[in-house]
Amino acid sequence: MKRRPKPKPKPAPPARRRGREGREQLARRAARIFALLSAEYPGAHCELDFRTPYELLVATILSAQCTDVRVNLVTPAFFARYPTPRSLAQADPAQVEDLIRSTGFFRNKTRSLIGMAQALGESHRGEVPRSMDELRTLPGVGRKTANVILGNAYGINEGVTVDTHVTRLSARLKLSRHSEPEKIERDLMALFPRADWTLLSHLLIWHGRRVCIAQRPKCELCVVNELCPSARAPRIR
Numbered sequence: 179m180k181r182r183p184k185p186k187p188k189p190a191p192p193a194r195r196r197g198r199e200g201r202e203q204l205a206r207r208a209a210r211i212f213a214l215l216s217a218e219y220p221g222a223h224c225e226l227d228f229r230t231p232y233e234l235l236v237a238t239i240l241s242a243q244c245t246d247v248r249v250n251l252v253t254p255a256f257f258a259r260y261p262t263p264r265s266l267a268q269a270d271p272a273q274v275e276d277l278i279r280s281t282g283f284f285r286n287k288t289r290s291l292i293g294m295a296q297a298l299g300e301s302h303r304g305e306v307p308r309s310m311d312e313l314r315t316l317p318g319v320g321r322k323t324a325n326v327i328l329g330n331a332y333g334i335n336e337g338v339t340v341d342t343h344v345t346r347l348s349a350r351l352k353l354s355r356h357s358e359p360e361k362i363e364r365d366l367m368a369l370f371p372r373a374d375w376t377l378l379s380h381l382l383i384w385h386g387r388r389v390c391i392a393q394r395p396k397c398e399l400c401v402v403n404e405l406c407p408s409a410r411a412p413r414i415r
C-alpha cells in the first residue's frame with residue numbers, strides 16, 4: 179500500500195497577522211520602524227524655510243491647510259516686508275492679506291499673525307517664548323504649532339507634532355488606534371524616547387509625503403513594509 183506523504187507544517191504567520199500585539203512587541207516594532215526610517219531619511223528636517231523662531235512661527239501659522247512648498251513661496255516677500263514681530267504688529271491687515279492670500283484662509287491667518295505679533299510685543303518683549311504654556315496663549319498657536327516651534331527653533335522635545343501625515347501613518351502602522359491628535363500624540367510619546375520626538379515627526383512626515391501617500395501608498399517601495407500591518411503588497415527588493 180502506498181504511504182501518504184506527511185502534510186508539511188504550515189509556515190508561521192508573519193508577526194503582523196498574529197493576534198493582538200503586546201506592549202513589548204509594539205515597542206520593539208516601533209523602535210525598528212524608527213531605525214529603518216532614520217536610515218532611509220538621514221536628513222529629515224522641518225521643510226518650512228526659516229532663520230529665526232519668529233520666522234518659523236509665522237511659517238507654521240501659514241502652513242495650516244496649506245503645503246510647505248506654497249508657504250515657502252510666500253514667506254520671502256513676507257519677511258522682507260515684516261522682518262520682526264514689531265513690524266508685523268503694526269501691519270495693515272489688507273496688505274498682510276494680499277501677501278498671504280495664496281495660502282488659503284488668509285483672513286483668519288492675518289488676524290492670527292498680527293495678534294500673535296502684538297502679543298509677543300506686549301507680553302514677551304518681542305521674543306518667541308520657549309514654553310508650551312506661553313506659546314499656547316498666542317493667537318493662532320495650538321499644541322501642534324507649539325511643538326513645531328519648540329522642537330525645531332529651540333531643540334526642545336516637549337511633544338510630537340501630529341499633522342495629517344503623522345495621523346495617517348500612526349494609523350497604518352498601528353502605532354495608535356486613536357484618531358484625535360492629542361491621543362495619537364500621547365501614544366507616540368509613550369512609545370518613543372523623548373529625545374526622538376521631534377525627529378520622529380519629521381520621519382513620519384517625510385515617509386508620508388514620499389512613500390506612504392494618502393491615496394495610494396507605495397507599499398512595494400516601503401522600507402518598513404515587513405513591520406506594517408496595513409501593507410497592501412510585498413516590498414520589491
Ligand code: SF4
Nearest residue numbers: 390395397400406409
Ligand atoms: S507598507 Fe504601505 S501602508 Fe505600510 S507604511 Fe509602508 S507604504 Fe504605508
